[in-house]
Amino acid sequence: MPPQQSRASGDSMAFKKVPFTSIIALSIALSAHPALASVRVFQLKQPPTILKSPPQIPQILSRVFGLFGNAPKRSEEQIVYEFIADNKLTFGMENPGDQKLSLKKIRQTSRGKTLRFTQIEKGIPVSGAELIAVFDANGELEAVNSSLISLSSPPGAAEITREEAFAIASRELGYENAELGEGSKDGLQIVNTADGATLVWQFSVREGADASRPMQVQVFAAGAKKGEIFSKISLESGISGDIVIYDASVTLIIPNPIYKGLKVLKNGKRRWAGLLKKPAEAKLAHASLQKASDYYLSTFGRDSFDGNGASLIASVNVGRKFSRLLDPFGMRQNAAWMGPWKMFIFGAGGSMLGNFTKALDVVAHEYTHAVVGSTADLTYAGQPGALNEHLADLFGAAAERHFEPSANPFIIGEKCLRGELKKSGAPGLRDMLDPHNSLNAERALGRPNAPEFAQPAHMAEIPREMGPDCVSNEGNDNCGVHLLNGVPNRALSLAILESGWESIMDLAYRVLTNRLLASSDFENYRDQLLDECQASMPNDTCEAIAQGFESVGL
Structure with a gap:
């Protein structure tokens, strides 16, 4: 009868004797193991950084030498919590866990898995605060895209009801017969303002009589500004x-x-x-x-x-x-x-x-x-909203090219022009490759003070009033969502000319569904495309994407 290995009652690991030479080999294996590799971290308005991931030592030992029997495996969710805790100065979160982060979605990918979290405080979501964790096929954390917010102090309780906030907003915004929608993020939210964290009621509303002016509205729910409108974003896409x-x-x-x-x-x-x-x-x-x-x-x-x-x-x-x-x-x-x-x-x-x-x-x-x-849920204002429009243009053009090939697949909406707009000579509603060539409706209709071109093709051409300090309203197209998308449209179109539609669309889909935050801007979009590309595609494709963005000032 073979000798029994000693094992304490309830113990989950069985140890084996390992020779000294194996210890040397083990140290070499550990130093090169992906679990000890760096994690690429992306945060809005900051350059990408490299941080260390917590090593899964029991799993490494078991995989390399069978040193442990049934080593307990940490879940991807736990790995993320530990990674944030080990880098709390970077993420501004002292004690991450299910009381601070809510796991909203797990998605299997061709290369592994992505987890999408939203930040919460006392069970209430923090507006715009998310984290996406990217794991490889071995279950190792390889990249994080974050918009987590460091809250100075948790907000108090709501002082007005959702119904009261809705009534106030309906009156202030001039709706005659306001109709309430059911947006995926509607409800009580925490927003971080210059005066600290506070509560808002968020809801979707439109005119009930003719469905016009659909908007996402946030109304202060507490404090000195309770009942005032904090933000309003048009939902007309x-x-x-x-x-x-x-x-x-x-x-x-x-x-x-x-x-x-x-x-x-x-x-x-x-x-x-x-x-x-x-x-x-x-x-x-x-x-x-x-x-x-x-x-x-x-x-x-x-x-x-x-x-x-x-x-x-x-x-x-x-x-x-x-x-x-x-x-x-x-x-x-x-x-x-x-x-x-x-x-x-x-x-x-x-x-x-x-x-x-x-x-x-x-x-x-x-x-x-x-x-x-249903995926990134990009906020429909400013650069995130322009990315929303850009992706709609990109996949819209790709779908038409798939079924109805044309000489210039970068033209959007050429079949929709009528009357004076058709006579204007514009090839369509938008030209992704040459945004200056997109429909300039003001100029086509002969209106005074018409802009020189319909869309910017470079970051330097973005109007100052559509910059970071822009406040979204109905009069400025939510800070230019249909204007600014000319920049990423041209960047990706140039990449497509170099690498082809299939490779770029496959990459863009993976980034859209797995890596973009609701608040992602143009730089974050570029970084996610390049990071995903470098992990899974040929260097020529990645170089084409980098050159495309460089050509538009990114």
């Missing part, structure tokens, strides 16, 4: 599930979760209303949404915009009964993903813009906004 198309042409009511219009198609088949009314526009919407979802499914394995087979709900011919005296760039001449209401709307078109459902790049653009909302 201008598969195994079903594709359901409604026709809104028969009513003045703008589609909403309760009334979307008449149901005319479900999965391409006519419903009862579709038998009474020719569903031509609905069929175009169904075909384009089918192609957009098929592109994501066949290229990236993504089942619907949420990755879980959600049904696609859309209303077409929106605003057909509206007065033609309304703003020509209003609901009739627009296409949008209404995030808090989980539906797409496509306007009936007007004298200058139309044919939205026929333009696959425009439909896939809006579909990508839905994908962004």
Whole structure:
């Protein structure tokens, strides 16, 4: 009978005798083991840094020599908590754990796994504070992207209710019949201001009568400013599930979760209303949404915009009964993903813009906004909002190129121009490769003081009023989300010319779904692309991306 190894009751590890020569070999193995390798750390407005990850010594010993029997394995979540605790000066967090960080999503990737956390204090999320941890196939932490906030002192309790805050905001913002949405981040939030941390109520709202002016609003919930509006951001982003198309042409009511219009198609088949009314526009919407979802499914394995087979709900011919005296760039001449209401709307078109459902790049653009909302959920203002628009342009162009190849796949929305805008000579709504060549609507309509070009192609061309101190409002396009996206559009287009669509789109998808923060800016986007590229793609591709960003001043 073989000798028994001594083992204490309840002990989880069994030790073996190891010769001295193995100890030397072990020290060499440990020094080179990935668990002791550096972790790349990215933080907004700061240069990337290198920090050390806590070593998983029992796992290393077990893997190298079988020194331990069943060594207890730390979870990826625990590794992240320990890493932050070991680097608390960097992250400004004394005692990380499930009382300070909430694990929101775990995603398996081709190279390993990513974990997305949100920062919490007393169970309340901290607005804009996130951390994304990237693990390799061996379960080793290799990169962190963080927007965690060091709170000087925790806030007190809310002093007004959500209903009171909603009523105040509705009155202050001039809504006649405000309709409340259900945004993924709505509710009580902590914001960090110059006066310290305080509470706000966050909610999504739009005009109930015509669904106009959808906004995300934050109202102070406590303190001297309680009841005042802290921030407001416009939400107009201008598969195994079903594709359901409604026709809104028969009513003045703008589609909403309760009334979307008449149901005319479900999965391409006519419903009862579709038998009474020719569903031509609905069929175009169904075909384009089918192609957009098929592109994501066949290229990236993504089942619907949420990755879980959600049904696609859309209303077409929106605003057909509206007065033609309304703003020509209003609901009739627009296409949008209404995030808090989980539906797409496509306007009936007007004298200058139309044919939205026929333009696959425009439909896939809006579909990508839905994908962004289910992944990085980029804040729709300033540079994060411009990245939201850039990614929608990028994937919209890629989807159209996939099904409808053209001589210049970098042009967005060429099928949508009508009237004076079509006569202006602009190739489309946007030109990703040459943002100066995008549609300059002000100049096309002969309006005085029109800007020299529609979009900047370089960081140096960004208007000063759209810089870091810009305050988002309805009048400045949320600090230029449709303006500033010209910069990353050109950077990625140049990279595509060098490396091809397939490699760049694969990389961009992984960064969007696994690595971007809600508050990521252009520099953070560049850093995440390069870091992910260097870990998984040829050097030529990474060099093309670096040169693309360098050419636009990044």
